[in-house]
Amino acid sequence: MMQPTTKVLILCGAAGVGKSTTAYEIAHQLGRADIPHAVIDTDQLDQVHPWPPPGLAPGELSRRNLAAVWANLAEVGHTRLLLTGVFVTLERELAWIADAVPGADIVSVRLSADVSALEQRVRRREIGSGADGQLARTLRQYADLRRPEPPGTTVIDTTGRTVASVAAEVVGVWLGGGAG
Secondary structure, three states: OOOOOEEEEEEEOOOOOOHHHHHHHHHHHHHHOOOOOEEEEHHHHOOOOOOOOOOOOOOHHHHHHHHHHHHHHHHOOOOEEEEEEOOOOHHHHHHHHHHHOOOEEEEEEEEEOOHHHHHHHHHHHOOOOOHHHHHHHHHHHHHHOOOOOOOOOEEEEOOOOOHHHHHHHHHHHHHOOOOO
């Protein structure tokens, strides 16, 4: 018996670009349209210390955890999955995601924002002792992400836009009929 194809949306970008906020809004928009889906922030798949875990390659714990969680979601009938993550090297990340989610039809959307928007968002969100370190990582991610994307990746600038408008554009790209 053939399983239905899983429609996977990869929502990626530097820290502070709006991935989590946009993912929550996408979930609300899909829910209002009664479109079944699951949302996983990949940061939660590998938030451990030490990193990487001894004996595992970077990404392996994420792959294993995603495969386990996805197996449970697929078992109860889900066929749409929204994944968020920084994914600086998207090509490498796509391989372990495809391995963890068999039959995945993957659409990648990279969110972007200008440096001042990223800095403002990170400073507003990061209020603990890791704030300066997070801002430094965000600026490195921003610099690292200024290279060509894999073919088929849509880039959407979130600077000065409402979360609802960004989410609606992403949904259009993912489910068809949107920008790309």
